[in-house]
Amino acid sequence: MTDQHYTLLVDCTDAKGLIYKITETLYINGLNIVRNDEFVSAEENYFFMRTEVTGNVVATDVVEQLRKVLPDAANIRLVKKERKKLVLMATKEHHCLSDLLVRTHFNELNAEVTAVISNYDSLQNLTEKFSIPFYCISHEGKTREEHEAEVLAKVHSFQPDYVVLAKYMRILTPGFVKGLEHKIINIHHSFLPAFVGANPYKQAYNRGVKIIGATAHFVNHELDEGPIIAQSIIPVNHQMDATDMARAGKDIEKLVLSNALRTVLDDKVFVNGNKTVVFE
Amino acid sequence: MTDQHYTLLVDCTDAKGLIYKITETLYINGLNIVRNDEFVSAEENYFFMRTEVTGNVVATDVVEQLRKVLPDAANIRLVKKERKKLVLMATKEHHCLSDLLVRTHFNELNAEVTAVISNYDSLQNLTEKFSIPFYCISHEGKTREEHEAEVLAKVHSFQPDYVVLAKYMRILTPGFVKGLEHKIINIHHSFLPAFVGANPYKQAYNRGVKIIGATAHFVNHELDEGPIIAQSIIPVNHQMDATDMARAGKDIEKLVLSNALRTVLDDKVFVNGNKTVVFE
């Protein structure tokens, strides 16, 4: 029987012997470790481990055995490498959407895009070039709640593994996020926590900064406050006005978003309270 | 007569023909332009020009001629490359101070250090290794105003061109800054405007950022709000706690401070409202 490739993800309160107990179970099941990453957060006394193994097992059996040797509250997942399902949301700017459409079209991310949802139709033509269904759900003439309910119903109809806000420029209410915790990834056009809120490039220009950045993060109930997955920056100078900065910023936005998404899709990201553990 | 090297610095409201009028004057005086940098801030309709020339002139004469062809309110300076006088201020952390002491000791900056002032004596031994006078002015048992008055008197006694806050950890009052506008350079241990105020590395750790930075800026009457001269960053990750981040941050702090200071000492920085123009 051909060897399978699995990823084991464990997190629990730290205790002596965790790695030993986990790797003993893997060894008994004839699994070979090809990569192992581990982190103990001293502050929270909490243990994270991600282990890539090859072999052939019944995954639920191995998880059952691990459950017996690990603390009761441990989170344990043993997953095969499978393409995740994504729903992308956007507004009018194309740069992040086109980047993700191209990458998924050429199978460069461990995912397929099942739908694009937007509150405008500007990006319909682009989306359909890649044969992806596009849903325009306008917010006009609707309350925020009505619009969100409509969007949410559409999102849930696809049962996505992750929702990616690829420059979706409307604020989400806590109601939207509930039930999708750690499943919505946003790209924020600034080096958070600098310049939260609207028009960050204008804010950056006015402040005269010499660097601008972008932040990919999980969305939680508080705007721009969820766990950060990835950040990057580019230098700017006095020659650049707010428009130039926005133009330059787009390149870093799409790069940060796709890098963050790659690590999430490869099961390399744990959420640790309001922080992340990223085993790059 | 040997050719001299001068730098001409002009800033004024923008108007048609400024470069022509300035360079005509330089040409008439037999000056050869070896480097020219110019910037017009569209938003403020304001003109900045920095010109390095070689030749032999009476500087005041040339400035006088330029004054006749330029707008009345123009700022005009024609300076020879001369070593500036610095007063350094520090508290207990050595990294920025030692970097500047070493660089000036080996003549790598266009400056000499005339004194180091600190509110503790921790760095006296280091300073005196480089034969620089060290003044410990303790703040203990004094009001902020009393302490500042004492420090300010000491600063002024050296008539420095610039005061460098090389990790001076006390807040300066507007009274201190007055009369030293654009002459005090501070290094702030964060990527401003993120994490203003105290303990930025602890703040950064708690927020779970993936990048930390440092900002060199002129000090004005509002804490951490003066014109930014230079910024830089380094990536961090989940393995690093606040102490690790502070350790890593020190390397970037001293590099940003010395780079910012170099551009200031080489007369490459104009202040433009609350922003800077840096002709690197």
Next chain:
Amino acid sequence: MTDQHYTLLVDCTDAKGLIYKITETLYINGLNIVRNDEFVSAEENYFFMRTEVTGNVVATDVVEQLRKVLPDAANIRLVKKERKKLVLMATKEHHCLSDLLVRTHFNELNAEVTAVISNYDSLQNLTEKFSIPFYCISHEGKTREEHEAEVLAKVHSFQPDYVVLAKYMRILTPGFVKGLEHKIINIHHSFLPAFVGANPYKQAYNRGVKIIGATAHFVNHELDEGPIIAQSIIPVNHQMDATDMARAGKDIEKLVLSNALRTVLDDKVFVNGNKTVVFE
């Protein structure tokens, strides 16, 4: 009459008074300078100036006037901002091509793509999504010279301003380059001059480097030796094999190529022997 936006490009042997003479001519013609960049290469005693002006003139008249006051051998161009025509060449890898197709589709570069030429048909489907003509000119069963002649005829049929080698993986002969000097831009998948030639990522992996890069350069008669326009890098580590490095490298390749191309299309790049002057 509405003001036009022109860019003046001058390069010639350095001499006293050049900026004065140029700006006097501009002033006499009622042109307002909105941005001026100048550089003198001390080693070659050579002068470069790029000036953006607004106003309304007959361009050929201004150039004629400039010719009278500048050295005989001066190169003088006064151009309006017009979209350049590009021919893109690729082989099988899509990342640079798709990036340029998307950017030009959304008018983010000062250019239109008139054709894509490839020696394989792998990228035909992608290209045609953006309604750009695709020409597959296979090299099979042809000598290098025969194939190049065919490609060159196709290229010339479009009279492009620039030819972009967006991962065109065949070596060009000096014969191909002749007549297209400084008009062909290539992206090399390494930090030149490290790892010239084939399989740079495999070379980089074998050498155990901690950083990989990409280089955009003009193509001249010597492979990988033309004037460099832009370079950038990303860190790598021991976890990454040659395939991982190649994957990571693609992101930096396309970013470097589009940034280099942007500066070329905006007339910000001068060639200075085997170096470039880039007024970013």
Next chain:
Amino acid sequence: MTDQHYTLLVDCTDAKGLIYKITETLYINGLNIVRNDEFVSAEENYFFMRTEVTGNVVATDVVEQLRKVLPDAANIRLVKKERKKLVLMATKEHHCLSDLLVRTHFNELNAEVTAVISNYDSLQNLTEKFSIPFYCISHEGKTREEHEAEVLAKVHSFQPDYVVLAKYMRILTPGFVKGLEHKIINIHHSFLPAFVGANPYKQAYNRGVKIIGATAHFVNHELDEGPIIAQSIIPVNHQMDATDMARAGKDIEKLVLSNALRTVLDDKVFVNGNKTVVFE
């Protein structure tokens, strides 16, 4: 009894169950894992693991137990965090030496400097400011072999853990390196493998690169060819001549060297053939 902090370093041919066997041994000995890093080089089928543990053991006993469960040829070390002994070698440039003298003076590296050796006396004054013995061993009037023998005798007299070439500008013969394999760390003033050999900044200027770098590496018998520990870069532009590049390069040289040295001193670096594994 107070808990001790140990680091376990194991490398051997890969096999199933290695992590399990190692962590079982640690568990049996009551050791608690606070950090674990592991890497399997697929190409060489070779296993590396670094484990920080707390507890109280007789180190030789634990190593003995590990030897019984691990492959015969395994390298096994269990070390307490102890300050390493360094000999620094330099020539005339101060920047790397002063950086290391300051950092070790303030206990920022896990090391003490026992001596500085130079073939000139230029840096004697600097070294002695920090109360470190300075030995000037001139190469004048000596064959390379005679000079090296003298230097080597001096080096060995201090029995250093590591020898740091802090801009020591003489080529070492294989005879010097023999017996000090993986114990000599050099900083090379270029982004290796670009610009090997002499005058890399002049080479870089002539090639018109847009980025310059620095490389810290272990020294082996072939010049500039040893395993790379760390690299970093800074952007440069057409304004900078070879001297400017050298000046800018110094900042990155000293940063790369101290970062590489820190990881080595913290036992985070394994040599893997001509590559390194760095558990940062």
